[in-house]
Ligand code: GDP
């Protein structure tokens with residue numbers, strides 16, 4: 001059964017390019033409620049642990065370098081069918097393949113610096129949300 005929460009990060013490229021406000025507007029206009037949010041810079045250790053599922057992929061080192069290159073916004077979001085609807089809102093991993101109007105289509109420039117993260121399953125949404133937020137930072 002689908003749960004109603006997902007986890008997101010506005011990535012360093014989108015933060016550096018001044019898109020935090022526009023992206024949060026799109027998220028809220030898309031019907032998502034912000035449950036928890038923080039503005040932080042990840043260490044290599046933290047980014048490496050978060051993306052450990054991608055350890056064997058050839059771009060893992062680049063991904064960790066990119067995700068630690070500047071601050072990010074991390075958030076837990078709520079909506080019916082949150083995981084699937086949020087992946088639709090952000091668009092394909094490669095922004096050149098992301099549908100018009102999606103967050104990656106509007107604010108991302110490349111497959112690595114692709115503006116935003118969205119959990120890919122209910123299970124990972126719960127794992128990722130609790131990776132970033134302790135029990136007293138969410139409700
Ligand atoms: P997502 O679920 O759409 O974010 O995509 P993946 O889970 O497949 O990949 C995780 C993240 O790794 C992506 O969002 C990109 O930031 C990055 N990434 C994916 N493919 C590549 C690639 O070919 N090269 C590089 N440098 N980064 C990539």
Ligand code: MG
Nearest residue numbers: 117118119120
């Ligand atoms: Mg993924």
